[in-house]
Amino acid sequence: QQELRTQALGRQLFLFEELPSTNDRIKDMARQGGEHGTVVIAKRQTIGHGRMQRVWESPDGGLWLSLLLKPRLSLGDAAKLTLSAGVALAQTLQDLYRLEVRIKWPNDIVIQGRKIAGILGEVAGEWNTVQTLILGIGVNANFSGQTLSPKIPAITLQDILGHEVNLNHLTAELLFNLEKEVQSLEQGDVQGLIQRWTSFAVGINRPVRIEKAGISYGGIFKGIRENGELVLDQEGQEITFSSGEVSLRAE
Ligand code: BT5
Incomplete structure (x- = not known):
């Protein structure tokens, strides 16, 4: 102390x-x-x-x-x-x-x-x-x-x-x-x-895979939103993930 x-x-x-x-x-x-x-x-x-x-x-x-x-x-x-x-x-x-x-x-x-x-x-x-x-x-x-x-x-x-x-x-x-x-x-x-x-951050602006409920999403890890959600760019489409039962892997 x-x-x-x-x-x-x-x-x-x-x-x-x-x-x-x-x-x-x-x-x-x-x-x-x-x-x-x-x-x-x-x-x-x-x-x-x-x-x-x-x-x-x-x-x-x-x-x-x-x-x-x-x-x-x-x-x-x-x-x-x-x-x-x-x-x-x-x-x-x-x-x-x-x-x-x-x-x-x-x-x-x-x-x-x-x-x-x-x-x-x-x-x-x-x-x-x-x-x-x-x-x-x-x-x-x-x-x-x-x-x-x-x-x-x-x-x-x-x-x-x-x-x-x-x-x-x-x-x-x-x-x-x-x-x-x-x-x-x-x-x-x-x-x-x-x-x-x-x-x-691991994998920022790079291809990553997100596993969620047994489904795998590939895309570019664009960053996080103010609420902490992850933003993935899938060929121009942005999808977001909240933490929870989700895992990220850098490609
Ligand atoms: C965490 O959970 O990473 C949060 C850990 C917080 C621990 C602190 S210690 C002080 C305070 N008192 C508590 O009771 N907890 C907090 P999560 O992301 O769910 O990761 C858990 C997973 O990490 C487990 O399922 C294991 O695979 C792995 N793991 C378990 N013990 C580990 C260790 N000592 N080092 C690295 N990985 C570990």
């Missing part, structure tokens, strides 16, 4: 040896009126969540963090905070470790084509009353990717760098960059966010 350079994010920080899921714990805190910027970190999670009931494997050595945000944003804009988290995380990994980081739509953080981190945005409570957003961020840091299930195409910072990283420092920089992104969105700079996101 001494390393923090933020105003709000991480000023309330709770560290646990083990939790089922940091997202679940911070949702409880949200219900009990937790403050904007509260952070929960666990050294390991026993049932880490991915999107759509998927499992996020969370052994010792990773950064498993959840954040409670009460941003001054409309519901629609608040949903963009998962994009902000992707940008902040990609920028942090690039700056700290000089790595070439990419974001694979909708929100996988990949290095050398393999997933190094994931983001899970959730809404806590009623949007109409208190707008509370939960951001869960998982970074494969100080463990070997071989500890994960063999079928998962993952990579870790330790695999790439050959040594462990300082998790406190990583956390402080991530929260600093994320706070900047939250503030820029609060100031209405959606275009800036889209631009930064696009600069990290």
Whole structure:
């Protein structure tokens, strides 16, 4: 906490040896009126969540963090905070470790084509009353990717760098960059966010394939709309996809 350079994010920080899921714990805190910027970190999670009931494997050595945000944003804009988290995380990994980081739509953080981190945005409570957003961020840091299930195409910072990283420092920089992104969105700079996101995107302006419900769509990945939808150009026809049960593959 001494390393923090933020105003709000991480000023309330709770560290646990083990939790089922940091997202679940911070949702409880949200219900009990937790403050904007509260952070929960666990050294390991026993049932880490991915999107759509998927499992996020969370052994010792990773950064498993959840954040409670009460941003001054409309519901629609608040949903963009998962994009902000992707940008902040990609920028942090690039700056700290000089790595070439990419974001694979909708929100996988990949290095050398393999997933190094994931983001899970959730809404806590009623949007109409208190707008509370939960951001869960998982970074494969100080463990070997071989500890994960063999079928998962993952990579870790330790695999790439050959040594462990300082998790406190990583956390402080991530929260600093994320706070900047939250503030820029609060100031209405959606275009800036889209631009930064696009600069990290896998397959932008290139042929990609989108798999959705067993159907494959080929086309040029033109970018994302303000609402985060992906725009595919199929021979002059634009089609859009929302995240969900959709996956993207660069050709
Ligand atoms: C995500 O889901 O990528 C969101 C992951 C969010 C994890 C954080 S950790 C702190 C907080 N607390 C939680 O409980 N969750 C958040 P999704 O896009 O659905 O990706 C899930 C898929 O990634 C799984 O189905 C696996 O194939 C793969 N996977 C699981 N564990 C992984 C890991 N450690 N590294 C890379 N890939 C993994």
